[in-house]
Amino acid sequence: MPPRLMAGVLVVLGAGLVGLGAGLAVFLGWPSAEPIASRAGQTEPEAPGPAPVAGAPAPDFNLSGIDGTQVRLSDYRGDVVLVNFWATWCGPCRAEMPLLQERFTALRESGLVVLAVNDDEPVGEVTSFVHELELTFPILLDPGAEVQQLYRVLGYPTSFLVGRDGVIQRVHVGVLTDSQLDRYLREAGFSL
Numbered sequence: 001m002p003p004r005l006m007a008g009v010l011v012v013l014g015a016g017l018v019g020l021g022a023g024l025a026v027f028l029g030w031p032s033a034e035p036i037a038s039r040a041g042q043t044e045p046e047a048p049g050p051a052p053v054a055g056a057p058a059p060d061f062n063l064s065g066i067d068g069t070q071v072r073l074s075d076y077r078g079d080v081v082l083v084n085f086w087a088t089w090c091g092p093c094r095a096e097m098p099l100l101q102e103r104f105t106a107l108r109e110s111g112l113v114v115l116a117v118n119d120d121e122p123v124g125e126v127t128s129f130v131h132e133l134e135l136t137f138p139i140l141l142d143p144g145a146e147v148q149q150l151y152r153v154l155g156y157p158t159s160f161l162v163g164r165d166g167v168i169q170r171v172h173v174g175v176l177t178d179s180q181l182d183r184y185l186r187e188a189g190f191s192l
Contacts, residue, residue, distance in 0.1 A: 051152040054171055058083070058162040061147045063117065063140040066127050071115065071138050074166065079111040080188045081162040085148055087119035088129040090156040092175040097133050103181060104137045107190055111164070113137070119156065120145045163188060 052059055058081075062072040073081065084100060086093035097116075104114045114137035118126050123141060130139050142148055151160065154173070161170040161184050170184045182192050 052150075052160065052168055052171070054168050056168055057166055058160060058168050059150050061150065063142055063147060066123055066130060066139045066141060069138075071140055073115065073162070076113050076115075076162075077166050078164050079113045080164055080185075080190070081113045081115060083151075083160040083162060084114060084116045085119070085151065085153045085156060085158045086116055087156050088121055088125050090119075093157045094129075094133070096157055096175045097135060099176060099178060099181060101133070101135055101137065103185065107185065110190060112185070112190065115140055117142050117147055119148065161185075161188060 050056070058073060060072065060074045062070060065071055073083070082100065084096075086097075088094075100114050100116070104112060116135070116137060117140045120142055126139060126141065145153075151158075157175060159170075159172045159176060160168050161172070163169045169188055172180065172184070176184075186192060
């Protein structure tokens with residue numbers, strides 16, 4: 001291989017390795033120099049740490065619901081919480097919402113909570129979507145998508161099943177099917 005071609009190949013490979021390293025640093029949550037800015041009326045989320053995974057404590061957050069109520073994840077300790085990240089423009093999110101509503105309705109008396117964290121959309125759009133689908137679980141607004149960054153959400157929908165002890169039991173990226181959700185809920189101790 002000619003020396004000039006070899007030098008070009010080495011430059012491309014080196015740049016690729018630097019890019020891969022930077023991507024891993026962001027994904028794994030290496031500390032950044034910038035703190036997360038807090039929003040008016042909200043508590044600042046925890047500083048970024050490692051990406052939340054099954055077996056790790058679920059990062060706490062405090063968000064406003066579309067009705068203005070403040071919802072803190074840690075207030076649901078003792079319940080099983082399905083934290084679902086979604087958007088109104090996401091077709092797969094729309095497809096899975098009726099399933100989440102069905103399981104919430106059937107199991108809320110047994111301790112299932114669904115917290116649906118929206119993708120930083122205007123409250124009017126979110127409210128219209130919620131009314132159209134007749135959703136009754138808490139719908140939370142995430143200004144600046146800060147909680148989504150905290151949870152390292154890379155696509156919609158993404159769901160985190162948090163056990164009664166506050167530890168993440170499952171991370172599911174993509175649409176939940178009936179059988180997947182039921183399996184996860186049985187593993188969390190629900191009888192279906």
